[in-house]
Amino acid sequence: MLSMKFLRGKKLQIKLQSNLAVRLNDNFFLKTLFIIFILLSVKFTYSQELIYLNNLEDIENIKKESAGKVMVINFWATWCKPCVEEFPDLIKIHHDFKNDNVKLILISLDFKEDIDSKLYLFLKNNNVDFTTYHLEVRNPDDIINYFDKKWDGGIPATFIFDKSGNLQQYILGSRDFNFFEKEINKLK
Numbered sequence: 001m002l003s004m005k006f007l008r009g010k011k012l013q014i015k016l017q018s019n020l021a022v023r024l025n026d027n028f029f030l031k032t033l034f035i036i037f038i039l040l041s042v043k044f045t046y047s048q049e050l051i052y053l054n055n056l057e058d059i060e061n062i063k064k065e066s067a068g069k070v071m072v073i074n075f076w077a078t079w080c081k082p083c084v085e086e087f088p089d090l091i092k093i094h095h096d097f098k099n100d101n102v103k104l105i106l107i108s109l110d111f112k113e114d115i116d117s118k119l120y121l122f123l124k125n126n127n128v129d130f131t132t133y134h135l136e137v138r139n140p141d142d143i144i145n146y147f148d149k150k151w152d153g154g155i156p157a158t159f160i161f162d163k164s165g166n167l168q169q170y171i172l173g174s175r176d177f178n179f180f181e182k183e184i185n186k187l188k
Contacts, residue, residue, distance in 0.1 A: 001142065006012055010175070015074065016041075023124060032143065048110075048120055048123045048124060048128060048129075048132070048133055049130075049131045049132070049158055049166045050115070050119070050120070050123075050131075050133070050134055051131060051132075051134070052133070052134050052136050053107065053131050053134065053135050053136065053137065054131050054136055054137060055137060055142075056137075056142060056143070056146055062133070063161070063165055066105070066127075066165075067165065068101060068105045068163050069101045069102060069103045069163060070071070070101060070102045070160070070163055070184055071102075071103050071105060071159075071160070071161040071165075071187060072090075072093065072103070072104045072105065072158060072159075072160050072164060072180065072184065072185045073105045073107065073147075073158065073159045073160075073161070074086075074090055074104070074105070074106050074107065074156060074157070074158045074159075075107050075109055075135070075155050075156065075157045076106065076107070076108060076109065076155055076156045077108060077109040077110045077118055077120075077155060077159075078108075078110050078114065078118045079110065079111075080109075080155050080156065082155075082173060082174040083155055083156040083174065084122075084172035085174055086156055086175065086176075087126060088126065089125065089175070089176050089177040089180065090104060090106070090180070091126055091128065091179050092177050093177065093181065093184070094130065096181070097184060098130075099162065100125070101182055102186060102188070104130075105133065106128070106132040106133065107132075107133045107134070107135050108132060108133065108134045108135065109135055109155060110134065112136065115134065119134070139152060147159050147167070147170070148167065148170045150170065151170060151171075151172070154173075156172075156173065156174050157170070157171065157172050158170075158171040158175070158180075159171075160184070160187070161181055162187045163187065168183075168186075168187060169183055
């Protein structure tokens with residue numbers, strides 16, 4: 001247990017449960033406390049924005065916001081082993097190309113009940129520091145047909161669009177960084 005008492009406005013006394021008392025100068029203590037607060041804030045602050053996609057209009061809005069950029073749209077889930085294996089390469093694509101008019105758009109197909117317990121933790125553990133999406137449409141076939149009628153809904157599925165928003169490549173299954181880099185460079 002920690003208790004603090006100000007003594008005559010100039011010194012601070014901290015009593016620990018072991019009755020050990022430490023006296024510190026107010027300025028030193030406050031500066032130290034401020035530095036600790038800043039360091040803890042930086043280290044433990046993590047904000048992962050997850051946007052729910054409910055219909056085709058939501059996907060159209062993402063495409064409009066990404067106009068003029070090469071878009072790499074990846075459908076994945078934490079329960080999909082090939083998706084998880086491919087994920088670090090996609091994050092590397094994001095970091096290596098984010099300043100080159102390339103946008104990585106991750107769309108999770110995780111079960112709704114796993115969002116808090118698995119999805120957020122996975123994104124945090126993989127240092128995802130950009131907005132990701134979760135698909136919550138009533139009819140998944142609408143999304144499948146929107147992207148490519150040949151797509152059977154299997155994941156990981158990646159769709160690469162050119163800067164004009166035209167689909168250039170549909171990829172079913174996992175790929176590595178070198179593959180994605182080569183395909184993106186063709187469209188830059």
